Amino acid sequence: MSTDLPGSPTLEDVARVAGVSRATVSRVINGIRNVAPEIQEAVNRAVATVGYVPNRAARSLVTRRAGAVALVVSGAGDERPSEARVFADPFFGRVAGGILGFLRPRAVHPVLMLAETPEARDEVIAFIRQGSADGALVVSAHGEDPLPGLLAAAGVPAVLWGRPARPVPISYVDLDQRLGAALAAGRLVERGRRRVATISGPPGLPASQDRLSGFREAMARSGHPYVPDAEGDFSVTGGESAMRRLIADHPGLDGVFAANDLMAEGALRALRDRGLRVPEDVAVVGFDDAPAAAQCLPPLTTVRQPMEEMAAEMARLLLAHVDDPGLEATSRVFRPTLVVRGSA
Amino acid sequence: MSTDLPGSPTLEDVARVAGVSRATVSRVINGIRNVAPEIQEAVNRAVATVGYVPNRAARSLVTRRAGAVALVVSGAGDERPSEARVFADPFFGRVAGGILGFLRPRAVHPVLMLAETPEARDEVIAFIRQGSADGALVVSAHGEDPLPGLLAAAGVPAVLWGRPARPVPISYVDLDQRLGAALAAGRLVERGRRRVATISGPPGLPASQDRLSGFREAMARSGHPYVPDAEGDFSVTGGESAMRRLIADHPGLDGVFAANDLMAEGALRALRDRGLRVPEDVAVVGFDDAPAAAQCLPPLTTVRQPMEEMAAEMARLLLAHVDDPGLEATSRVFRPTLVVRGSA
DNA sequence: GTGAAAGCGCTAACAG
DNA sequence: CTGTTAGCGCTTTCAC
Secondary structure (H helix, E strand, O other): OOOOOOOOOOHHHHHHHHOOOHHHHHHHHOOOOOOOHHHHHHHHHHHHHHOOOOOHHHHHHHHOOOOEEEEEEEOOOOHHHHHHHHHHOHHHHHHHHHHHHHHHHHOOEEEEEEEOOHHHHHHHHHHHHOOOOOOEEEEEOOOOOOHHHHHHHHOOOEEEEOOOOOOOOOEEEEEOHHHHHHHHHHHHHHOOOOOEEEEEOOOOOHHHHHHHHHHHHHHHHOOOOOOOEEEOOOOHHHHHHHHHHHHHHOOOOOEEEEOOHHHHHHHHHHHHHOOOOOOOOOEEEEEEOOHHHHHOOOOOEEEEOOHHHHHHHHHHHHHHHHHOOOOOOOEEEEOOEEEOOOOO | OOOOOOOOOOHHHHHHHHOOOHHHHHHHHOOOOOOOHHHHHHHHHHHHHHOOOOOHHHHHHHHOOOOEEEEEEEOOOOHHHHHHHHHHOHHHHHHHHHHHHHHHHHOOEEEEEEEOOHHHHHHHHHHHHOOOOOOEEEEEOOOOOOHHHHHHHHOOOEEEEOOOOOOOOOEEEEEOHHHHHHHHHHHHHHOOOOOEEEEEOOOOOHHHHHHHHHHHHHHHHOOOOOOOEEEOOOOHHHHHHHHHHHHHHOOOOOEEEEOOHHHHHHHHHHHHHOOOOOOOOOEEEEEEOOHHHHHOOOOOEEEEOOHHHHHHHHHHHHHHHHHOOOOOOOEEEEOOEEEOOOOO
């Protein structure tokens, strides 16, 4: 007999109740046409009465689709401590939000993974090779992250957030960082600032490098060949101490470009502590347009990075690669915009 | 023939190469004894040469284990916007970190889910019923979150972060909030503070309520029956404005207990802006011992909540429920400790 | 100690 | 338009 123990109802059960075959039930469940309306009706009723819900493993086994993707946070330091730091960054939150927004309507679920150690990296690729996920979405905290290379070598579908430091045949989504930096420079120059400095991000990240060099080049084009910089780490406290160093080393400062909003927030704080007014004494421009940017005092003028859209695009690209394994690696570069608020 | 297309190698392939049967390979893979050492050797070699990696769907189909759990962020508002906010809170990062730390060595993966709408909630329980995950770990932002009730009704293994507002037969992990609040009160009293106020969290959360009433009761026991409060929302800016209100309404204030560190940080900022010194003029005690607490100026005296351990315990409890469906719902309440730094 | 065989629940040809 | 028939890759009795 097939009326077993509690085990949740299967297609077979639904079929029996509806008085049709498993195949027909399957067709109805998967929304395939060519099924008489009356039968569809009967099947749906049967599904409801037995409380049927399709078994994902069985389905995956035959469709060869997991309906899941790995959301990998990579190279953010190592071991436990890092975990908290990465997730705590509002940046990750926005990216995750954008990805979920795209994946959800498509019934694809993100599996959170950390890839800080060689073993963890192997685990990520094994995870995909064993069919637990159809591909990987990776957010690296380091330009030298070896994961993209491993993914490419394994021939696993993957999309990166940001261009990797060294070329890898993998799709990625990025922002035109240099343009963003130029926007910031333009604003500062437009506001008549002559002694401008910058607080840069972690030098290992291509995004940091591009923002720094892009800013310097734009300033140079405007006749300001010398732009000192203090290195930060993309955190509020990092920005705060960088700003302090800048104030100490360059007393006459009247403009600052911080490579992200968190550091800009720290800079604002340091400036306030020193009794310097923003934007009167020192104008400040941030980068990202993080949620907190509008809450700063004064509200932060910043370069907006459409993170949610970029994140959604990552997801879209990944699913495209999953659907068509032959697809060439591509890159999508978004344009930043300047959001003018009170700080500059 | 079985030498098909590229399709990744299966047990069959390994068996052929090793010259044994599928069953034997399976035993070796799953570390079951009763296999001659020499054969184990041969199998392992074969696994390596063909690059075998077990197919998770096939395995799940028979073992009835997904090897995954849903990590649900629930009731944090609704729709897209919320997503970013929740993840951005350092609180979520630490919890996620603690969970991952426990799950990883056990080869269980967390699938990120949001449950803000009724449909999203149904999706969560369907997700588990279809075998995509073995259970749910849920972090609610609202005491009235309906998800725990649905989970319990569906008989799905689940563990909550924090006691639900209304009793639900579900396991949860919590902190002794009242003891934590008493610790804060004790410190303030010990430092001779006589005009003490508190910045409370979202009133809908049991944790907020317990910290508030626990603090008031402890203060009352020390002879301070009146403790005004200003409501915050667990964010820095919320704490900042609450502090401003408190200063305005209660000029003589000399001590403040903020229901979390983010708000304490905001309070510090508001106090500094008003030219009040901490701890000389006003002593401040926070709650959580967030990573940023030590970075504040002055470093924050706070009530430490062992979030990572609590999170790990959630995961442990969930796996226990998965292994033994008959297990009764239990609760594990952790004890907070006081971390004395500069602010009080 | 090892192999043969029976499914787990589902989808996808292929007939009819 | 619907049913029959094969498996997907793996674990797991049950014999040997």
